[in-house]
Amino acid sequence: MILNPSLIIAKKEIMDNIRNKWIIILSIIFALLTVVVSYFGSIYTEGWQDLGTTIAGMMSLVQFLVPIIALVLGYGAIISEIERGSMSALLSQPTSRLEIILGKFIGLGAIISITILVGFGFGGIIIALNVSNTNYVDYLIFILSTILIGLVFLSLAIFFSTLFKKRSTAMGGAIFLWFFFNMILPIIFAGILFMSISFSELLDGTIPEWYQYLTLINPLSVYSNLNSIALNLNFGQAVSISYPSMFSGELMAGILFLWIIVLIFLSIWRFNNKDV
Amino acid sequence: MARTYSKPNIESTKPKPYYDTRTRQLFESREAYEEYQRQKNIEAFEKIYGKVKAVDNVSFNVNKGEIFGFLGPNGAGKTTTIKSILDLININSGQIKINNLEISKQGKEAKKKIGYLPEKVAFYDNLTALQNLYFYAEIRNASKEECKKLIDDLGLSEAINKKVGKFSKGMIQRLGMARAILGNPSVIILDEPSGGLDPRGVVLIRDKIREMKDKGSTIFVSSHILSEIQEICDRVGIIDRGKLVAKDSVSTLSTKLDLKPKISIELEAINDSIIKSIKGVKGVDKLDIKDKTLEVACEPKTKSKVIVAIEKAGGNIVNLKTKEPSLEEVFMRYTGGGK
Numbered sequence: 001m002i003l004n005p006s007l008i009i010a011k012k013e014i015m016d017n018i019r020n021k022w023i024i025i026l027s028i029i030f031a032l033l034t035v036v037v038s039y040f041g042s043i044y045t046e047g048w049q050d051l052g053t054t055i056a057g058m059m060s061l062v063q064f065l066v067p068i069i070a071l072v073l074g075y076g077a078i079i080s081e082i083e084r085g086s087m088s089a090l091l092s093q094p095t096s097r098l099e100i101i102l103g104k105f106i107g108l109g110a111i112i113s114i115t116i117l118v119g120f121g122f123g124g125i126i127i128a129l130n131v132s133n134t135n136y137v138d139y140l141i142f143i144l145s146t147i148l149i150g151l152v153f154l155s156l157a158i159f160f161s162t163l164f165k166k167r168s169t170a171m172g173g174a175i176f177l178w179f180f181f182n183m184i185l186p187i188i189f190a191g192i193l194f195m196s197i198s199f200s201e202l203l204d205g206t207i208p209e210w211y212q213y214l215t216l217i218n219p220l221s222v223y224s225n226l227n228s229i230a231l232n233l234n235f236g237q238a239v240s241i242s243y244p245s246m247f248s249g250e251l252m253a254g255i256l257f258l259w260i261i262v263l264i265f266l267s268i269w270r271f272n273n274k275d276v
Numbered sequence: 277m278a279r280t281y282s283k284p285n286i287e288s289t290k291p292k293p294y295y296d297t298r299t300r301q302l303f304e305s306r307e308a309y310e311e312y313q314r315q316k317n318i319e320a321f322e323k324i325y326g327k328v329k330a331v332d333n334v335s336f337n338v339n340k341g342e343i344f345g346f347l348g349p350n351g352a353g354k355t356t357t358i359k360s361i362l363d364l365i366n367i368n369s370g371q372i373k374i375n376n377l378e379i380s381k382q383g384k385e386a387k388k389k390i391g392y393l394p395e396k397v398a399f400y401d402n403l404t405a406l407q408n409l410y411f412y413a414e415i416r417n418a419s420k421e422e423c424k425k426l427i428d429d430l431g432l433s434e435a436i437n438k439k440v441g442k443f444s445k446g447m448i449q450r451l452g453m454a455r456a457i458l459g460n461p462s463v464i465i466l467d468e469p470s471g472g473l474d475p476r477g478v479v480l481i482r483d484k485i486r487e488m489k490d491k492g493s494t495i496f497v498s499s500h501i502l503s504e505i506q507e508i509c510d511r512v513g514i515i516d517r518g519k520l521v522a523k524d525s526v527s528t529l530s531t532k533l534d535l536k537p538k539i540s541i542e543l544e545a546i547n548d549s550i551i552k553s554i555k556g557v558k559g560v561d562k563l564d565i566k567d568k569t570l571e572v573a574c575e576p577k578t579k580s581k582v583i584v585a586i587e588k589a590g591g592n593i594v595n596l597k598t599k600e601p602s603l604e605e606v607f608m609r610y611t612g613g614g615k
Contacts, residue, residue, distance in 0.1 A: 002564040005415050008411065008414045008415055012403075012411045015402075015403065015407065016402050016403060019402035019403065020402050055519065056538060068523040084398045085396035086398040086399060086400065087414075088359070088362070088364050088392075088394045088396075089392065089394055089397075089398065091362065091363070091364050092362050092387060092390060092391075092394075092465075093387060093415045093416060094384050094385070094387040094415060094416060095384065095387075096383070096384050133375035141390075145428070190412055222345065223389075223465035230391060239516055253471075273366065275364070275365035275366060275368065276359070276365065
């Protein structure tokens with residue numbers, strides 16, 4: 001059977017990562033995380049929480065863990081092969097640079113997707129066996145949105161992998177990205193918000209619409225919004241957040257897809273102009 | 277009736293040399309230039325890094341079915357040229373054609389017929405030799421059986437299911453050669469094919485190169501081992517400081533440089549009258565003395581005169597050998613000693 005070179009490269013990436021046990025290790029981490037959060041995550045009740053509460057408890061952990069895993073998997077995708085010398089051999093084959101980028105994205109994306117699906121799925125089954133009234137659809141939406149945010153950060157990592165001339169610089173860039181989206185950007189946004197509205201407005205939960213639109217720059221905020229809107233979560237906050245009427249689960253998912261498309265396009269453009 | 281003959285106009289039949297101002301190359305005639313234009317597959321191209329011209333107006337043709345050796349001192353632009361041929365780096369001007377396909381525009385199609393052994397051979401360490409080779413075979417649409425046969429041919433059958441991460445440098449080089457000839461490519465580009473190989477490996481790779489030539493492949497080899505290049509190549513190209521300074525067969529380049537063959541004459545004893553007698557022979561370029569052996573650089577037709585001169589001076593010849601000018605001499609002359 002003749003496969004598209006992208007699929008052959010993707011298959012090789014999966015084989016390579018199965019061999020170095022990444023998939024198994026990550027799946028176990030995700031499953032353990034789900035189970036631990038479900039059992040110990042609530043300060044109000046003891047024992048197993050239902051899937052909805054578990055999701056709310058897991059959101060912040062996922063926002064820390066999934067991006068770093070995606071960045072670690074992807075930052076060396078191109079630059080490591082260039083540094084090792086295997087990229088020149090790959091590029092001498094009848095395959096284009098576009099196919100290589102797509103192959104890498106599909107392969108590494110499959111690893112992230114499989115680990116999240118297996119890890120969270122296994123954790124979800126254990127929870128479902130211990131609690132009643134399990135909402136499987138909500139949990140599936142949570143898993144899919146987590147895969148989506150993983151793919152956004154994977155695309156970012158692949159772009160950084162094409163951007164720099166050294167693997168070490170790409171790794172530094174990936175770590176910076178993680179800090180930027182997890183720490184720096186939220187602090188900047190919070191600073192802007194505190195300067196713009198009064199403390200009493202903040203206590204009322206009155207968050208201006210412009211601010212909500214501004215936070216869409218950060219894919220982690222989009223991910224949070226997506227789950228909050230689609231699953232009607234309030235993350236245990238005292239005041240519930242009211243979103244602009246335009247906001248919807250579909251819009252948030254669309255923004256995350258847009259991130260992926262733009263970053264993959266930029267990676268292809270950059271790789272096409274890169275000397276190997 | 278007496279016939280009248282007009283004097284043939286010799287001037288009009290003699291072709292006029294043609295100088296290509298762009299590539300700064302001199303051709304025997306306009307026709308020779310046009311024929312070269314039709315056949316050549318690498319047209320004057322340039323690669324500039326910052327302000328440095330790594331490759332400057334390099335232009336040449338590799339004939340179908342020949343082994344073309346590509347030489348140059350370190351940093352002369354050999355690897356940059358190879359990477360340009362394979363479209364691994366973007367060239368600043370010019371065009372490169374392989375099998376009449378322009379590599380920058382029809383690269384995917386052209387690469388179906390190209391095999392490449394890079395200077396720095398690398399594979400995926402977590403995969404076995406067979407898995408690695410089969411990955412490339414799938415892209416080239418070659419079979420798993422061919423992969424197994426190549427692994428066997430290159431003496432790696434015992435390591436076929438071993439992870440490449442555990443391979444020695446020589447084994448990786450052999451596997452790299454297997455990858456380069458996978459799918460019977462019509463053009464094979466080899467960058468330092470003997471790197472990291474033991475003598476047995478060197479012979480194995482050399483035999484494979486010859487085998488591929490016999491199958492009709494065109495082979496482009498870059499190597500530092502000049503004796504190897506001289507032994508296997510039909511023609512050579514020499515690059516120095518980014519410029520192609522010579523391209524032809526070793527014998528033609530030797531003639532162009534007026535390099536004379538050397539006669540190595542071993543004598544029972546050497547005395548001053550023998551040396552004086554040889555130096556007196558017209559056509560002797562150079563005379564070196566090593567113990568009881570004389571090395572005389574001269575035209576082939578002067579050889580007999582040298583022998584007669586030795587015998588007249590009372591010398592007894594024990595052994596006599598003729599050495600053709602070596603590629604090393606040609607290389608040194610064109611590159612200024614590689615400095």
